Structure formats: C-alpha cells, structure tokens
Amino acid sequence: xxxxxxxxxxxxxxxxxxxxxxxxxxxxxxxxxxxxxxxxxxxxxxxxxxxxxxxxxxxxxxxxxxxxxxxxxxxxxxxxxxxxxxxxxxxxxxxxxxxxxxxxxxxxxxxxxxxxxxxxxxxxxxxxxxxxxxxxxxxxxxxxxxxxxxxxxxxxxxxxxxxxxxxxxxxxxxxxxxxxxxxxxxxxxxxxxxxxxxxxxxxxxxxxxxxxxxxxxxxxxxxxxxxxxxxxxxxxxxxxxxxxxxxxxxxxxxxxxxxxxxxxxxxxxxxxxxxxxxxxxxxxxxxxxxxxxxxxx
Numbered sequence: 055x056x057x058x059x060x061x062x063x064x065x066x067x068x069x070x071x072x073x074x075x076x077x078x079x080x081x082x083x084x085x086x087x088x089x090x091x092x093x094x095x096x097x098x099x100x101x102x103x104x105x106x107x108x109x110x111x112x113x114x115x116x117x118x119x120x121x122x123x124x125x126x127x128x129x130x131x132x133x134x135x136x137x138x139x140x141x142x143x144x145x146x147x148x149x150x151x152x153x154x155x156x157x158x159x160x161x162x163x164x165x166x167x168x169x170x171x172x173x174x175x176x177x178x179x180x181x182x183x184x185x186x187x188x189x190x191x192x193x194x195x196x197x198x199x200x201x202x203x204x205x206x207x208x209x210x211x212x213x214x215x216x217x218x219x220x221x222x223x224x225x226x227x228x229x230x231x232x233x234x235x236x237x238x239x240x241x242x243x244x245x246x247x248x249x250x251x252x253x254x255x256x257x258x259x260x261x262x263x264x265x266x267x268x269x270x271x272x273x274x275x276x277x278x279x280x281x282x283x284x285x286x287x288x289x290x291x292x293x294x295x296x297x298x299x300x301x302x303x304x305x306x307x308x309x310x311x312x313x314x315x316x317x318x319x320x321x322x323x324x325x326x327x328x329x330x331x332x333x334x335x336x337x338x339x340x341x342x343x344x345x346x347x348x349x350x351x
Contacts, residue, residue, distance in 0.1 A: 062316055064309065065091035066121075068160055071167035072253050076102040079116060079325075083108050088316045092121035092309055094164070096174050096210045099124075099327070106325040115321040119210050120312035120328060122305045123149050126296070126342050127280050128211045128328035129335045133351065134284035134292045135219055141286045144223040147211065148193045150202045150279040152231045153271035155301025159260035162267065165207075165228075166259065169243045170250035173208035179222040181213075187243045189227065190236075195279040196295045198347050202279075203236050204229035211329065218329040231274050276300045279348070297348035304345065311341035 065078050070093045079102050082089040093099050102118040109116050119125065127147055135142050154161045172183035187205040194201045209226035216224050229236055242250070249255065260267075278301040282294045298304035315321050315334045331338075343349055 060085075060087045062088045062090065062313060064313060065089070065093075066309065068092070068094065069164035069167055069253070070095040070098050071164060071171065072251060073098050074101070076105065079105060079118075082116065083112050083114055086112055086114055088114055089116040090120050090309065090313050090316060091118055092125065092305070093119045094124055094210060096208055096213050099210045099214065103325050103327070109325050110323045113323045115316050115323050116325045117312050117316065117321060117331070118325055118327055119214065120309055122278065122298075122301075122308040122342075123147075123280055124209060124211045124214070125312060125328050126308045126338065127282065128215055129331070129338060130280065130282040130294045130296065130351075131211065131215045131219065131221070131284070132329060132332060132335060134282055134294055135221070137292045138284055138286045138290060141288070142219070142221050142284050143287045144285045145215065145221050145225075146283045147209065147224070147226045148195070148204045148281045149209075149226070149228045150193075150195055150199060150204065150230070150277075151228075151301050152274045152277040153235075154267060154276075155278055156271065156276040157302055157305075159257065159264055159267075162260035162263065163253070163256040165239060166242060166250055166256040167253065168208050169239060170247045171208050173206050173226065174212050175206075175225045176212065176216045176221070177223055184225075187240050190240070191227075193227070193229075193281060195281055195297065196348050196350060198297050199277060199279045202229050202231065203233055205236065205240070214327040214329045218327055232270065276302065278304050293350070295348060295350040296342075296346060298346050304342070307344065308338070308342050311338045314341070
C-alpha cells in the first residue's frame with residue numbers, strides 16, 4: 055500500500071477466524087488510507103477497535119465488521135432499539151443462508167472454524183460462552199423463506215451491540231439449508247478444537263467437498279435472510295426481517311453502502327462498528343433495500 059494513492063481499502067478476504075492481528079488495518083493506519091472490512095470474528099474486531107486512537111491521530115476513518123451480517127444486521131438492532139425508545143432488555147439475532155449462498159468454500163470453512171469458538175452471549179449484562187451450534191430451534195423468517203432451523207453461533211455483533219447500545223441480553227443464531235448441512239455441522243462440533251480450528255485443514259476440507267456442495271447449491275438457491283427480535287422491559291416486542299435472493303449480491307451491496315459513507319466523508323476518523331453509525335443508518339438502508347424480496351422494517 056505504500057506510495058499508492060488509494061481512496062479506500064476494502065478487506066473481504068476471509069475467513070477471519072484464527073487471525074490475531076488486523077494487519078491490513080494496521081497498514082491502512084500507516085499509509086493514511088480509509089478502510090472498511092467485513093470481519094466476522096469477535097476477537098479480531100476487538101483488536102481492530104483498539105487501533106481507534108491511532109486512526110484518530112492519523113485522521114483515517116475505518117469501519118470494522120461491515121457487510122450484510124455483520125453490518126446491516128447491527129443497524130437493524132439500532133432500529134429496534136430506537137423503536138423501543140432505548141428500553142431494550144433482550145435481543146435475538148437470527149440468520150439464514152440457503153446452501154453456501156453462492157459464497158463457495160469460504161463460508162463452509164468459516165463455519166467449521168466458528169464451531170471451535172464457543173459463541174459470546176450476554177446474559178444480565180455479563181459475557182458468557184455457550185455451546186456452539188446449540189439451542190436448535192425453528193425461526194420464522196417471513197415470506198419467501200418461512201420457518202428454518204437455527205443454532206447458536208458466534209457473531210461479532212453480539213459483542214458490538216452490547217458494547218455500543220448497552221443491551222444486557224443478546225445472542226446470535228444461524229442456520230442453512232438443506233437441513234442435512236445443519237445436522238452435519240452439529241456432528242462436526244464434537245471434533246477436537248485442534249482440528250476444527252486448523253485453518254488450512256478446514257479450507258482443504260471445504261475445497262474437497264465443493265463438488266457436492268455446489269450441486270446442492272444449485273437445488274436450494276442462495277437466499278439470505280435476517281431476523282432481529284427486541285423486547286423491552288415492559289414486554290413490548292419489535293421484530294424486523296430482511297431477505298435477499300442471493301447472499302453474495304447482498305453482501306456486495308451492503309459492503310458498497312458502507313464504503314460510500316466513507317468515500318462521501320460521512321464517517322469521521324477512528325474505528326467504528328456499524329452499531330455506532332446511527333447517522334448513516336437511513337442512507338445504508340436505502341441502498342441495501344434494493345433487490346430485497348422481503349423488507350419488514
């Protein structure tokens with residue numbers, strides 16, 4: 055990046071699991087280049103946030119954990135919090151992707167790697183680690199998708215929304231289709247962590263499995279759906295749902311929406327989680343709504 059007049063660096067080269075330092079963000083600071091990533095690993099996004107003082111000093115804006123989920127999903131939580139006038143006792147985030155969503159081996163290897171990381175949840179304001187791929191249950195994602203099984207899985211916006219919005223109870227779950235993939239991941243979680251957490255081995259396994267996975271993808275499609283349920287201390291509930299027909303397309307659309315906020319000088323210097331971007335929420339929603347097949351917002 056040195057000696058290059060880049061307007062923006064966009065980091066989408068996952069999987070992000072198992073990486074200890076945000077090296078590309080460190081380089082962006084050094085070169086004074088604005089930065090956006092789609093990091094979906096809790097520990098890595100925490101490490102990125104620690105660079106906030108350096109980014110402010112260098113006058114460099116950076117958005118960490120952008121994209122569709124994480125990213126737009128955090129803005130959905132912000133929307134729910136606003137509708138409940140800030141009185142939010144509990145939030146559940148649920149995500150569904152048909153097959154690999156067209157993302158190929160990356161999403162498969164990332165899911166295996168996440169099975170080695172007990173998901174972060176918050177209960178009564180305290181961080182707890184829960185069983186990965188546990189609490190299997192049916193969730194209604196609305197029209198075009200209907201009811202699908204989801205399971206507890208680590209997602210950085212559990213941490214970022216708790217930190218930025220003060221939500222005392224928050225969790226995240228994910229499921230895919232066909233359900234046999236869910237059952238396979240459920241069985242895989244019992245493998246040793248040394249196996250599940252081996253990036254090279256999991257990527258090789260995902261690549262080896264791709265002929266079968268690709269064939270199934272052609273049958274089930276690539277739909278992506280998100281649901282956020284927020285409950286106030288008085289019991290009032292807000293439910294928000296967004297569905298797009300293709301995961302890859304909506305990830306690109308959402309990432310571009312965050313990037314435009316940076317390029318249009320709407321993001322100040324520092325390291326920002328989407329949950330902190332209230333002033334940008336409406337414009338990002340406007341762009342991401344394009345192509346959606348369900349928008350219950």
